[in-house]
Amino acid sequence: MRKLSPLALALVLGMPTAALxxxxxxxxxxxxxxxxxxVAAQGYEVRKLEREDGLIEVYALKEGKxxxxxxxxxxxxxVKSKVDD
Numbered sequence: 001m002r003k004l005s006p007l008a009l010a011l012v013l014g015m016p017t018a019a020l021x022x023x024x025x026x027x028x029x030x031x032x033x034x035x036x037x038x039v040a041a042q043g044y045e046v047r048k049l050e051r052e053d054g055l056i057e058v059y060a061l062k063e064g065k066x067x068x069x070x071x072x073x074x075x076x077x078x079v080k081s082k083v084d085d
Contacts, residue, residue, distance in 0.1 A: 044062045045061040046060050056070070058070075
């Protein structure tokens with residue numbers, strides 16, 4: 001059986017981490033503020049923001065329910081929302 005070189009092993013083990021890192025992409029402060037203000041104006045309490053598939057994924061509360069919102073970072077428009085169980 002062949003041994004993997006340390007470099008090859010590091011590359012293989014690092015691949016899943018790289019895939020997960022895309023959702024941890026830093027959201028610029030101006031975009032973060034625009035999205036937070038737009039969502040809060042609709043009665044949501046923003047808890048967390050992440051970048052997801054070109055949109056900003058917002059975890060928020062409203063009337064005691066948890067929501068997962070997908071927001072256009074340029075306009076602040078909520079593109080999709082769902083109650084998060």
